[in-house]
Amino acid sequence: MDSLAFTKNLQHQSRRIFYRNASKTPTASEKGFTMIELLVVIIIIGVLSAIAAPGWLAFTNKQRMNAVNDAALNTLREAQREAKRTKQSYSISFKTDADGVPQVAVYLAKDSKGILLPASSWKKLGENQEMPKGTVLVGTNLTGVNTAGSSLTPLTGNQTQPITFDYQGNLSSEYNSPNLGPNNKGLIVSVALTQSGFSGTKRCVIVRTLLGSIQTGQDNQCIP
Template identity: 45%
Template structure:
């Protein structure tokens, strides 16, 4: 029995020794195969880049439109806040206050709230502030227009704003009670009993945004009491 066990042990050792080179060769070939196929092929990289380009082309317009609308919403909120500030300050101080809007030579929208007794304020006056302040509205990204021909009086059409130190055409004035003295809200269009009202209109200045001209936001002062509402797109025309 002992001799048989010894023979079996020798045979087992002999088989292991004979198989060891084969095992080593297999590991060597597997290692070489793994090293040769590591990473991506040029074709795979090209396919991935083309797919990224296609997805970007699809998503970019939607993203730019979203950013554009968010920017106009911020500008609309800033316009509304400025008009409300003028009205509230007039009632608080028991004085007539005005809010004026303009666009300077660098296409930055400006707003000023000041006592109505002040003469035409210069564009260098510290009361002129960039619209939105710290709301991160990029300079020149928003176009401003109004239908205001003179304080509290609408004109024949909505037109872009430009600074005028003498007439201040883009001005809304509140008296000491917070109401509008001698307003003219225009004639209601055919088929409607609603007058146009005093409109401050905002549009995108970025021509690359699809249909940017139809995307608008506005604030409308509608009544003698200074009631305000916000509107968008076709309602701002």
Template identity: 40%
Template structure:
């Protein structure tokens, strides 16, 4: 005859064996009181629309600032190319003890530069900006150089460049027969105006030859007259 201890042990084992089944039945039959189940996971259509609208608003706010940044980077690169061209002509003049010139012109829609021995003349024009990855339609080129008198500054910068504009360095790298005016000899690159692509905006960069010795500096915006 089984004793009382054996009966209690048997009952305990049976109770433990029933617990997992009871738990599974409870979980299966439990109502979804918090309103969440696997089928409701993810975003609703309204939530997605709201997110897309917010992204669009943020993009519209950021786009003008990004475009302005890109434009500034472009004309910075072109201005560096202008500076390098002038330096190259001045350096060649000093090394070879000959006069060297830099000319700029607008040829149809292409803005070009040439570096050459003054006594030989221009052999090759090169599109300005291509070496730094900027196409001519992304900037305007202007100068205050007088088109008929060498190394002479006019009072205003012209962006038409109907005739080529030239700066000449003598065999010492200085500027012979120079009239610098009040603002020096300026080569200006500008971002086209959004209202009129043939007119410059206020975003400008320039190289200024400001002494008879051929000293050069760079400036921007309202300092590029």
């Protein structure tokens, strides 16, 4: 067989193979996923989501708790700075709104003796953080102006007794003699998840000395 005949024969065989393959009916794998396969994938995704959701929720709530604690720390420092800057006594109080969301107010101490602060004085703690109702629990050991008690009291709708800084940024003795409580634990603002309460994981801010030293703590450090 010469080369020309061989080439023609090869072309003829190639055309036969091409047309035979083109006329084949696609197999199940060539058609794509079957309904059963899709259902299996959906079930697997559902199971994985159910496993991951509680862990993600716990992580998110812990981040909210940390954000509220950071906000309490920053606001206490803000009150102390304003007292030093203006050479006037400044106070800070906490409360919760009707939805159980913690709030804070910084104000001139002389403007609030014996009166409730107006609604415009309050802002949400962790105001840039989404805070579903009843997620975070905030409490203090304040029993009077700059006076520490021996237990944490959860915030209610009423404003707490204030923490007041004098013109030097120290705990003011103008309205009440500072009393940091037994063992000098300090004035404590504690934050926990509502679900576990103050017996669970906690974060806190502590005004520990008469000089207005502000520190953060966690868990056992947050117990008066």
